[in-house]
Amino acid sequence: MNTYGLIAGLGSLLVIGLGFPLVIHGERIFGYVCWPYLMGLGILVMAASAAVSSSWVSMALGVVGATLVWGSTELKEQAVRAELGWFPFRKHKVKVPFADIIQRWKAPHL
Amino acid sequence: MNPIGLAAGLAAFLGIWLGHVAVRKIEASSPSLLLPATVIVFTGVLMEWAAMTARSTLVSAATGILGMTLLWDALELFRQERRVQRGHAPANPANPRHRRMLESDRSQATTCDLLKRDPLGRPTGPEEAIRAVER
Numbered sequence: 390m391n392t393y394g395l396i397a398g399l400g401s402l403l404v405i406g407l408g409f410p411l412v413i414h415g416e417r418i419f420g421y422v423c424w425p426y427l428m429g430l431g432i433l434v435m436a437a438s439a440a441v442s443s444s445w446v447s448m449a450l451g452v453v454g455a456t457l458v459w460g461s462t463e464l465k466e467q468a469v470r471a472e473l474g475w476f477p478f479r480k481h482k483v484k485v486p487f488a489d490i491i492q493r494w495k496a497p498h499l
Numbered sequence: 500m501n502p503i504g505l506a507a508g509l510a511a512f513l514g515i516w517l518g519h520v521a522v523r524k525i526e527a528s529s530p531s532l533l534l535p536a537t538v539i540v541f542t543g544v545l546m547e548w549a550a551m552t553a554r555s556t557l558v559s560a561a562t563g564i565l566g567m568t569l570l571w572d573a574l575e576l577f578r579q580e581r582r583v584q585r586g587h588a589p590a591n592p593a594n595p596r597h598r599r600m601l602e603s604d605r606s607q608a609t610t611c612d613l614l615k616r617d618p619l620g621r622p623t624g625p626e627e628a629i630r631a632v633e634r
Contacts, residue, residue, distance in 0.1 A: 390551050390552070391550065391551055391552065391553055391554070391556075391559045392551065393550075393556055393559045393560060393563070394547070394549075394550025394551065394553060394558075394559030394560050394561070394562055394563020394564070394566075395547055395550055395551055395563050396563070397507060397550075397559070397560045397563045397564055398547065398550065398563035398564045398565075398566055398567030398568075399567060401507070401510075401511050401514075401564045401567055401568070402567050402568075402571060404511075405511065405515060405568070405571075421618060435504065435505065435508045437504075438501070438503075438504020438505060438507075438508065439500045439501055439502065439504055439505055440500070440501070441501055441504065442501055444501070444503045444556050444560075447501045447503045447504035447507075448503050448504055448507040448560050449504075450504050450508075451503065451504030451505055451506070451507035451508030451509075451511070452507050452508060452511045452564070454504075454508050455507075455508035455509070455511040455512040455515075456511065456515075458512060459511075459512055459515050459516070465617070465618060466614050468618035469613070469614050469616060469617075469618050470614065472618060472619060472620075472621065472622055472623045472628075473613055473614075473623060473628055474622060475587060478622045480621070496617075499516050499519070499520075
């Protein structure tokens with residue numbers, strides 16, 4: 390019996406679950422314009438997973454990377470949720486580099 | 500190069516994405532949630548069985564992760580129903596279950612998808628929120 394996939398699945402649920410507070414707090418602190426940074430970090434972590442020889446570490450990095458990329462696509466909708474009062478709204482955001490340029494791009498949403 | 504991380508990441512991303520879309524579609528169109536939830540649980544368990552019998556670590560990871568996201572999706576069907584009830588997701592008037600919500604005084608259900616817009620950068624009241632979506 391191979392328990393690798395079962396443990397990978399359970400671990401993924403945990404990691405995906407941690408993605409929720411990451412999106413909520415990320416949006417509250419930095420605003421949705423931090424999405425390219427989160428997406429870039431996710432892609433880097435996923436790429437790093439290919440360079441690791443341990444199948445456990447590689448799998449964990451792959452799932453964490455995918456969750457970060459997914460989180461980056463949720464930030465815009467989260468900003469609207471906060472504006473609607475479904476989550477606490479914080480007017481003052483910490484400005485990320487190139488925020489003005491990013492603001493002109495269309496934020497991804499799936 | 501180790502392909503396991505990429506396979507696991509892809510399975511997680513596709514699992515979340517497809518689950519996200521499918522849960523909303525199924526909840527909105529199905530008159531009952533019990534049947535689709537049962538089918539999803541069954542498929543999820545089948546995937547976990549495949550993960551446990553797979554010889555390949557890669558196949559085991561992909562099916563294990565997809566199976567678990569499916570099992571979570573079954574739960575999400577009921578959480579989505581609550582979102583519709585609270586007006587956080589749009590109700591489908593053609594669905595009898597949603598129609599009852601729209602007609603009930605105790606439910607805040609609405610056909611308006613309040614999230615379908617760009618952020619404005621300020622808190623929006625109920626009326627402005629609807630105007631912002633219609634724009």
